[in-house]
Amino acid sequence: MPVYEIMRMNKDFVAGAQGSLPILIGVIPFAMISGVAAVSVGLTFFETVGMSVIVFAGASQLVVFQLMSVGSPWIIMVLTAWVINLRFTMYSATLAPYLQKLSVWQKALLAYMLSDQAFGVSLSHFVVNEKVSHRWYYFGSALTIWVAWQISAIIGALLGALVPVSWGFDFAFPLSFMALMFAALRDRPTVVAALAGGIIAVLAKGLPYNTGLVLATFLGIAAGYLAESLKSGQRAIQ
C-alpha cells in the first residue's frame, strides 16, 4: 500500500476521533450512570465491566438493571433488551454501503462498536463529505466512543459502591429513560408512538412477567407507523 494512502487513512481515522469529541459530553456521564446503576442492583465490579464490554448498549443495560431490581424473569430481560436494541438494525442498514469490501472479521469488529453516537457522528459527516475514507472515519469515531464509554463505566462502577441504597437510586432509571425518550421525539408520529407505548404499558402493567412492556412497545411502534402513514396519505391528497 502506498505511503500517501496510509497517511490519508490515518488522517480520516483522527478526523473521526476528533469529530466524536463533542459528543463525549453526553457519553461519559451516561456510561458512568450505567456503572453506578449496575452496582446499585448488586452486580460485582467484574460483572459490571463484563456486561459493559459484552453488551455495549447503555439504554438496554439500564433496562436490564431495572428489570433485575423488580425480579423479572430471565427471558423477559433478554427479550426487552433485544427490543430496545432493534434500532441498531436501522443504523446497520444505513451504514452498510460505506463499510463494504472488508473481511467478515473487520465488518464484525466495526459492527460490534456501533453506537447511537458513532452512527450519528459518522453519517452526518458522510452526507457532507464524500471524499473521506468512510471506514476509517467511522472506525475512529466508534473506537473513541467505545473507549470513553468503557473507561467511564469503570469509573461509574467504582463510584457506585459509594452510593447508599437509601438514596432511592432506582428512580434514576425512569428519569434517564425519560431524557432518552424526549431525544427520540422528532415529529408527530414519534410522539404518537411514545404516547401509545406509554399508555398501553400502564394499562398492561398487570400482565404476568412484565410482558406488557414488550406488547406496549410493539403496539406503540404500530401506532407511530399508522400515524405516519395517515400523515403521508393526507399529503398525497393535498
Added chain:
Amino acid sequence: MNTESIWLLFVAIGLGTFLLRFLFIYLFGKIAMPDWLRRALRFVPAAALAALVFPALTHPTGHLDLSLHNFRLLAGLGGAIVAWKTRNVLLTILVGMALLWILEAAFGI
C-alpha cells in the same frame, strides 16, 4: 440470580445485540432491508422508552397510584420538563432525584 446465569444473561443479550448490529452490514448487496421495516424501526426508541417510563411513574409500588401522594409521579413530571427542555440525561436525573428527596422530606411519613 447466580453467577453463571448472570453471565449467560449478558452473553444472550450481547450476542443478540451484536447480530442486530452486524446483520445488515454483512448482508449488504444480498438482502436489502424492506422499506416497511425501516419505517417501523424508526419508532422503536420512542415506543420502548415510553413503555418503560410511564408505568415506573404510575405504579411506583406495583399498583396504580395517580394521587398527589405518589411522589415519584410528581418528581417524574418535573423531570419530564427538564428532559423535554434539555434532553440531558444527567440533568434530568439530578432534578428528578432532588424533587423526589424534597417531596419525601417535606410530605413523607
